[in-house]
Amino acid sequence: MKIIDLSVSLKAGIPSDPKEAKPEIEYSDHTAGARQMASVFKGLNTKNLKNEEGWASENLKLTSHSGTHMDAPYHFNSTQDNGSPMPTIDEIPLENFIGKGVKFDFRHFENGHVITASEVAQELNRINHILKPDDIVVVNTAAGARYGTDDYLSSGVGMGHIILN
Template sequence: MSFIDLSVLFEPDTLSDIPIMRPHFQYSDHETGAGEMMKTYGCSREDLPAGGCCADTRISCADHSGTHMDAPWHYAPTMNGGERARTIDEMPMEWCMGNGVCIHFQDKPDGYKVTAADLEQYFRRIDYQLKPLDIVLLHTGAQKNYGRTEYRITGCGVGREATLWLLRQGVKVVGTDAWSWDVPLPLVAKEFAKTKDPSVIWEGHLAGVEMEYYQMEKMTNLDLLPVTGFQVICFPIKIKGGSAGWVRSIAVL
């Protein structure tokens, strides 16, 4: 048995995120911690370890910072054709662990929109029939730009029809190594400016209005995965009312 870490390093001020999503860290060292311990316990410095103690870190970030799981509430207020959309703390736990399937589309150009026909052809080629609760991961190759602003415009994305095709096979959880499950947002904005077609806006996400699903974004190491034959474990942090939750996702081979 071996493990592959599918989550990026959660670090401060990464350029991969837009400014309002960038995590900010405030580190408190052991000497500062020792001072707090002296206040708490009424002890002297000599009563504590020579090197100090009780370091901690305070973090300010969005629930979409780093590798995270989007909940249907992020997409819209309703799901499944009218039900109240679930928040991340309401995600069924049994959907967070299952057989993994990796779609290797790293050769698709940046901004390419994956279609249902692309998926049908891919699964015919690998001779695999999706099963309910398979966890489907999309390897776009975007991870090579993680940590840079270019990351936000790198990789292919999944359109509405392709997302719904996966969901109709019983898939509930998907993931990508790109910034978004959708085609990179700045590229879609350019398309909309030309066409004024609202159907291109966030179409992969908005498929969740029709059918409930959860998506992981900003994953890593998907290039190390086989097509099938591994398990994915991806429990999100239980944020009350959260539109997403940070996730330490791993593959077990």
């Protein structure tokens, strides 16, 4: 089995999310870390630390949408059609995220286009694949190449309500 890491590192100051949801990262260097260590560990003299350096660290402010993530069903609604609660991300088994990946390439569609069932069927035909219950579908859009640019949030396509026979 080949494992492909799809994650994207968090970065501060790049257009990756709406303004109110952008990740903020405050970096503390080793000098600041030494001062922090001295305030935490009473009696510690920073001169006793190797090169008078403490820990380097990052303080993060982010949302559940920051960086690589999966939207839990609860993100979209609190209840299912039958009234039972939607699962939160911690209620979804990790094994649901590990499996055979099937990549749809929709980079050629215009930004804002909504993918139809017919277009999914055409893509399945192009890649000669029949979807199976445990397949993990990854949708490649033009947005990937725009990550970190000013037009990132308005790039790519969306998926419509799709039912395949």
